[in-house]
Amino acid sequence: MPASPTPVGLVLVPHRAPGERSASQTMARTLEVVGTAAAGGFAACYFPEHHLRDDDYVTSPLTLAAHVTGRWPGLKVGTGVALPALHNPLTFAEQLATLDVASGGALHVVGVGLGDVPAEFAALGIPHAEMVGRFVGAVDALRRLWRGETVDADVGSLHLDGARLSPRSPYHDELPLAIGAMSDRGVRRAARLGLPWLTDPMQAPERLQRWADLYWGEAGPAGRVILMRQAWPAPSREEAIRQWWPHARDQIFSFSIGHNRLPGETGLQGVQRPEDLDFEQFGSRYLLGPPAEIVGELEEMAASVGADEVVVRVGFGSGPAHAAVVDAVGQLGRAFLGR
Secondary structure, three states: OOOOOOOEEEEOOOOOOOOOOOHHHHHHHHHHHHHHHHHOOOOEEEEOOOOOOOOOOOOOHHHHHHHHHHHOOOOEEEEEEEOHHHOOHHHHHHHHHHHHHHOOOOEEEEEEOOOOOHHHHHHOOOOHHHHHHHHHHHHHHHHHHHOOOOEEEEEOOEEEEEEOOOOOOOOOOOOOEEEEOOOHHHHHHHHHOOOOEEOOOOOOHHHHHHHHHHHHHHHHHHOOEEEEEEEEEOOOHHHHHHHHHHHHHHHHHHHHHOOOOOOOOOOOOOOOOHHHOOHHHHHHHEEEEOHHHHHHHHHHHHHHHOEEEEEEEOOEOOEOOHHHHHHHHHHHHHHHHOO
């Protein structure tokens, strides 16, 4: 693996900020951050997918990605992560191919995950019990469609009969999939499918290392790891904690704990509100402090887990303030360029 992982991606998760009343305001802020990333230091922007949220979370990452490629030619785009179990594999492949063709090959990494939010499956009329089967079947169908095969397959209760992909992208012989996983079973699944593993940014370093060892043991030399972490630059680690932790704490409570994104985590008994969370339990998961130190820590962690690309997240819906997020992305971009 190279000493300095490259490229460097930025995952953007639009959230309505306190006081905002319109999704257009949320999107305008998000696009300003994208523009800052595109101006220097970042090679790609990743967009996630979830549904039924009341905070303007991304529901259509490929639509947003297509807009971004039109405004910032040269910037690569990806998903981190999309939820193929909620989609028809043929229409999802068609959207991916159209994006890649129209953008001149800007599709970078299609990160995909289970999702595992039962309410989303119910709202879309998909049995939650089919989640894993639909996911694995969709991944297989997507790969075969992208290669130009005619696909007859059962994807959960959905049957594909004579599915063929059009348009075909001339830019990628293989669909650049990566599996987002945060369990032993999920990491093994990525390895056995012969696909890269996109790490979860909220896992403790020791758990991440154990999963990396598990992945490489199954995948062998053909494997690939993409490291995703959360970061916040400031003149000192103490100042970064002061600015960052109140918002990270809210996100841990509402999403990571609320949607069971920290399986097997100890020390959470009795947590009834964000203020009950202890920074000491979570501090090692964040890269906080001077930008150059953050870059150094990322490179060390990437080397440890065998990653050849790093993706960072900066900021949450509750904060820090938008101007501070834009400045943070700019600081990190300059630090990455200066490696």
